[in-house]
Amino acid sequence: MRPTGAPTLEEVARAAGVSRSTVSRVINNLPGVSKRAKVAVDRAIAELRYVPNQAARNLVTRRTNSIALVVSEHGDRVFGDPFFANILRGVYAGMAGSRRQLVLLMDQARDDSTLADYLCAGHVDGAIVVSLHGRDPLPGRLLDAGLPAVLVGRPLADVPVPYVDSDNMTGGLTAARHLVAAGRGRIATIAGPADMAVGIDRLVGWRRGMDEAGHGTDLVAHSDFSIEGGAAAMAELLAAHPDLDAVFAAADIIAVGALRTLAEQGRRVPEDVALVGFDDSVLATTAVPQLTTIRQDVEELGRTTTARLLAQLAGEQNLPASVLLPTELVHRASS
Amino acid sequence: MRPTGAPTLEEVARAAGVSRSTVSRVINNLPGVSKRAKVAVDRAIAELRYVPNQAARNLVTRRTNSIALVVSEHGDRVFGDPFFANILRGVYAGMAGSRRQLVLLMDQARDDSTLADYLCAGHVDGAIVVSLHGRDPLPGRLLDAGLPAVLVGRPLADVPVPYVDSDNMTGGLTAARHLVAAGRGRIATIAGPADMAVGIDRLVGWRRGMDEAGHGTDLVAHSDFSIEGGAAAMAELLAAHPDLDAVFAAADIIAVGALRTLAEQGRRVPEDVALVGFDDSVLATTAVPQLTTIRQDVEELGRTTTARLLAQLAGEQNLPASVLLPTELVHRASS
DNA sequence: CTGAAAGCGCTTACAG
DNA sequence: CTGAAAGCGCTTACAG
Known part of the structure; x- marks a missing residue:
């Protein structure tokens, strides 16, 4: 529900006395803009409190700048256990500075097929999938659709989707x-x-x-x-x-x-x-x-998974198929 | 990163032998479509595994079908305390069936001003704001921008933004x-x-x-x-x-x-x-x-807040400015 | 360094 | 009940 009357690129261009192309270049930090033009555009942007319309951007770039965190869990375990909270903390830490937003999805809201369709419909650039049960077909579907995905936890099904897990x-x-x-x-x-x-x-x-x-x-x-x-x-x-x-x-x-x-x-x-x-x-x-x-x-688990996904989205090559993080014994009073 | 070559409305229309308008009507369940046309379109959609492009939709409808959950907290309290997990559970329960997605935002990733800009830039249709500290200017900014928002917890600042809180x-x-x-x-x-x-x-x-x-x-x-x-x-x-x-x-x-x-x-x-x-x-x-x-x-707190926001987005009138949920004493061994 | 123009994939009056 | 056309607000070759 974007407030109507929000300034557009067009209006910024007019205010700055340049073309839309030039404004776009300034916004996206592309080379080939004179200092004079840049100054004028920056001023117009500040004056009009201009913020680019994401929908328009997504449409033409075919990217959403958002990634999904899919919690493949129907019930209450997700929230009762600190595990999920720590994963979330790690994911969030891993995304810091990436200028992406996190979309949270849980199975309870949609059936499996809808969930997969949704993910493959271009809503997100990639997905992190947590708490997979049994031989959930989701990773396979994501793979088929070409949507970059990394799992938290080893999947039971033998699908070649990268994962990060504790040892x-x-x-x-x-x-x-x-x-x-x-x-x-x-x-x-x-x-x-x-x-x-x-x-x-x-x-x-x-x-x-x-x-x-x-x-x-x-x-x-x-x-x-x-x-x-x-x-x-x-x-x-x-x-x-x-x-x-x-x-x-x-x-x-x-x-x-x-x-x-x-x-x-x-x-x-x-x-x-x-x-x-x-x-x-x-x-x-x-x-x-x-x-x-x-x-x-667990936080590191979330962070590593996110880093792995972001690296893949950035087009890095030779990424590991999976990562196992170390565990260690902490001796206290119960033994 | 929508897979290129994903089918578009255009292709569905061609496959079904109708116009784009008709396909759009079928997809959006609008009246005034003959049974014959509807059947043909449904078949084409199934065959092509067509899913509408959200970005294009958002651009023209000026709605995103997503709401933001803003956790106005920098540190680790969010995740260490079961409070947040329960809020999340309630919010999620409250959104079930609303066909909206939840975008999770935390302050740590963006400074306050960026956060407000982001929210006002048309990324989301509305916002739920949790765990506000002090006299955070965020609610005021959202109000000014006309973005529907409901707070979890009474704000300290005296802004006329609706909230839901425990008593x-x-x-x-x-x-x-x-x-x-x-x-x-x-x-x-x-x-x-x-x-x-x-x-x-x-x-x-x-x-x-x-x-x-x-x-x-x-x-x-x-x-x-x-x-x-x-x-x-x-x-x-x-x-x-x-x-x-x-x-x-x-x-x-x-x-x-x-x-x-x-x-x-x-x-x-x-x-x-x-x-x-x-x-x-x-x-x-x-x-x-x-x-x-x-x-x-706490779960009810999240659920009620979400219901309040969704009601507002649905254009319901005469909504309460704020809601206080009851608390009760549970007597156990420590007293 | 700059701008005119095409196009991303939808929805929505409008006319029939 | 149906379709042709305009337009949402951007980015991106392309030409200069």
């Missing part, structure tokens, strides 16, 4: 080794959703750690990324394996739920059961006891 | 009355930032509660919305008033910080010091002990 496998392995080194013998895990790479990769790392120590890998429960889910999974594990003495929870929020169940059932942490989370979110330090956890730098 | 004053009053009713005699408050209405209004409510009970109103410290800030403010209060026996913290996150300091100094909650937070965020139930708090429905 979840190594994170799970590190957690497992830590618990083994602490002398624990019956080590369980509460894995994340089985339909997301983040759930699978951390589980795989834990399994490898169990294997290399000669431990069994049967103490496994799954949970979504919620306190309630973690609490239920913990109850499930305790019922099936009352002798367990350690748990690797695939997220801090899951660990907080596990903590609740452990307390209810009179198990002391870490004396009876050692607990390791994942994320090093604010929950890790507000929990009692504070959580040993695998730190991932 | 913070009553919330503070309720907290104060609760502590008085609990028999506390030396009741302090850790107020929020003095440059935000949210900080001021909750403090005013607390003061009124103290006044009506005949208590003093001198036990006041200020804090930003962070754990560290809350911890420091609590330490400050204890140093100045070692005899205090109750605290109303203007946010759960502040209360969590206060809790930390109280524990460090050996004060038991609620036995020695009763504590009431504000928000009823996830922190209230993960804290130990769980926090008595004043609940505000």
